[in-house]
Amino acid sequence: xxxxxxxxxxxxxxxxxxxxxxxxxxxxxxxxxxxxxxxxxxxxxxxxxxxxxxxxxxxxxxxxxxxxxxxxxxxxxxxxxxxxxxxxxxxxxxxxxxxxxxxxxxxxxxxxxxxxxxxxxxxxxxxxxxxxxxxxxxxxxxxxxxxxxxxxxxxxxxxxxxxxxxxxxxxxxxxxxxxxxxxxxxxxxxxxxxxxxxxxxxxxxxxxxxxxxxxxxxxxxxxxxxxxxxxxxxxxxxxxxxxxxxxx
Amino acid sequence: xxxxxxxxxxxxxxxxxxxxxxxxxxxxxxxxxxxxxxxxxxxxxxxxxxxxxxxxxxxxxxxxxxxxxxxxxxxxxxxxxxxxxxxxxxxxxxxxxxxxxxxxxxxxxxxxxxxxxxxxxxxxxxxxxxxxxxxxxxxxxxxxxxxxxxxxxxxxxxxxxxxxxxxxxxxxxxxxxxxxxxxxxxxxxxxxxxxxxxxxxxxxxxxxxxxxxxxxxxxxxxxxxxxxxxxxx
Numbered sequence: 442x443x444x445x446x447x448x449x450x451x452x453x454x455x456x457x458x459x460x461x462x463x464x465x466x467x468x469x470x471x472x473x474x475x476x477x478x479x480x481x482x483x484x485x486x487x488x489x490x491x492x493x494x495x496x497x498x499x500x501x502x503x504x505x506x507x508x509x510x511x512x513x514x515x516x517x518x519x520x521x522x523x524x525x526x527x528x529x530x531x532x533x534x535x536x537x538x539x540x541x542x543x544x545x546x547x548x549x550x551x552x553x554x555x556x557x558x559x560x561x562x563x564x565x566x567x568x569x570x571x572x573x574x575x576x577x578x579x580x581x582x583x584x585x586x587x588x589x590x591x592x593x594x595x596x597x598x599x600x601x602x603x604x605x606x607x608x609x610x611x612x613x614x615x616x617x618x619x620x621x622x623x624x625x626x627x628x629x630x631x632x633x634x635x636x637x638x639x640x641x642x643x644x645x646x647x648x649x650x651x652x653x654x655x656x657x658x659x660x661x662x663x664x665x666x667x668x669x670x671x672x673x674x675x676x677x678x679x680x681x682x683x684x685x686x687x688x689x
Numbered sequence: 690x691x692x693x694x695x696x697x698x699x700x701x702x703x704x705x706x707x708x709x710x711x712x713x714x715x716x717x718x719x720x721x722x723x724x725x726x727x728x729x730x731x732x733x734x735x736x737x738x739x740x741x742x743x744x745x746x747x748x749x750x751x752x753x754x755x756x757x758x759x760x761x762x763x764x765x766x767x768x769x770x771x772x773x774x775x776x777x778x779x780x781x782x783x784x785x786x787x788x789x790x791x792x793x794x795x796x797x798x799x800x801x802x803x804x805x806x807x808x809x810x811x812x813x814x815x816x817x818x819x820x821x822x823x824x825x826x827x828x829x830x831x832x833x834x835x836x837x838x839x840x841x842x843x844x845x846x847x848x849x850x851x852x853x854x855x856x857x858x859x860x861x862x863x864x865x866x867x868x869x870x871x872x873x874x875x876x877x878x879x880x881x882x883x884x885x886x887x888x889x890x891x892x893x894x895x896x897x898x899x900x901x902x903x904x905x906x907x908x909x910x911x912x913x914x915x916x917x918x919x920x921x922x
Contacts, residue, residue, distance in 0.1 A: 443770035443771065443772065447770060448770045448772060448773055451768065451769070451770055451773075451777075452773070455777065455780060456780070459780060459784045462784065462788075463784060463787055463788070463791075466788060466791050467791060470791050470792075470794070470795045473795040474791075474794050474795060477794065477795065477798035478798070480798075481798055481799070481802065611896070612739045612895060612896075613739065613859065613892060613895030613896045614896065660892075661892070
């Protein structure tokens with residue numbers, strides 16, 4: 442048997458060694474982790490316009506290409522709920538270091554009261570001058586939060602592509618909103634305005650009944666699909682003042 | 690000659706790779722497989738086998754953790770106070786798992802995103818804790834390394850087999866490459882044989898219950914194929 446004293450000494454030495462090792466490793470890898478996370482977020486944003494990228498195949502896109510596109514082709518801005526663009530300083534004052542759209546944490550914004558939220562916004566300009574507006578939205582799936590990027594064409598009505606992601610949806614069911622590319626593709630070409638009135642896109646259980654405003658549901662994932670409908674309906678509306686300012 | 694013999698006698702059994710050592714690796718792969726024979730580690734086997742890629746990353750992670758946890762525990766086995774040995778074992782496993790997690794986050798970020806919860810859950814994987822308690826606490830680091838390697842591989846192998854079946858029949862893919870399915874996107878379909886085209890992907894295979902069925906069938910096949918197992922139980 443070991444004495445209490447020797448046990449305590451053993452524990453102190455062990456925890457110190459372990460703490461040093463892990464702290465050292467975590468600190469050493471932090472810059473790489475940060476870079477990876479940033480790239481992942483940028484790629485997620487770009488996947489909303491994956492079909493419209495200039496001379497780049499999204500399936501084989503490299504990290505440098507992602508950075509390149511963000512540097513040369515994408516303009517970031519942050520707007521408030523009235524559609525007014527915020528300056529970098531104003532965004533930084535809200536606690537987002539860097540002050541760009543990519544620094545805004547949309548999941549954190551979801552917890553604020555609606556009127557106080559700020560919205561990230563990306564504009565991708567193709568070489569032929571065509572512009573795509575990428576907006577973000579968040580909502581609730583079955584288990585946890587879901588979020589997505591929606592790319593709109595410059596009529597501020599037609600969807601050019603979407604990309605959804607989730608925190609903890611079931612693989613094979615709710616997770617299909619991210620994994621099932623054919624399902625995601627359905628959104629392309631759908632419209633969010635019906636004769637000038639806001640309508641959004643609806644995920645219909647049992648199959649879409651309308652070609653312009655509805656997409657098929659996912660069998661076995663009704664609640665996640667409803668969550669997608671809800672977050673599109675609510676989230677896109679936040680950008681309405683901004684859409685109007687673009688359309689004039 | 691006589692002198693060397695004496696030296697050898699004084700030493701503990703020398704490090705060698707004989708029949709006994711080979712059995713340390715092959716036993717957990719076949720006769721004493723942690724999943725199909727001991728039925729341990731089922732939780733993670735259900736969760737991460739929806740795709741080959743995740744299963745492969747998980748298998749490598751478990752082999753790493755199992756190997757090094759065994760070696761470290763074995764190396765300090767005579768110094769670990771017996772009253773707190775479980776906690777010490779857990780700290781060793783948790784440290785290694787955190788190392789794996791930090792490394793994955795740096796080198797394979799997408800896998801890390803998909804696996805994150807389950808990588809952390811390696812800590813609670815009963816296979817590893819079981820090997821530390823049952824083997825590493827009483828054997829030398831060398832033998833413990835072989836045992837850890839064997840058990841990690843035994844676990845990883847079953848994981849890969851289950852993932853192979855589930856991904857192929859659930860999504861028609863392997864490692865994300867489309868293989869078999871109803872449309873022309875799938876590789877086998879471009880060969881234009883009717884008997885390759887009839888298959889339509891079965892969504893059930895991607896869900897958790899199918900992992901239960903697949904593992905159960907694997908256990909059955911394993912027992913039918915290896916008569917030793919029938920005598921054991």
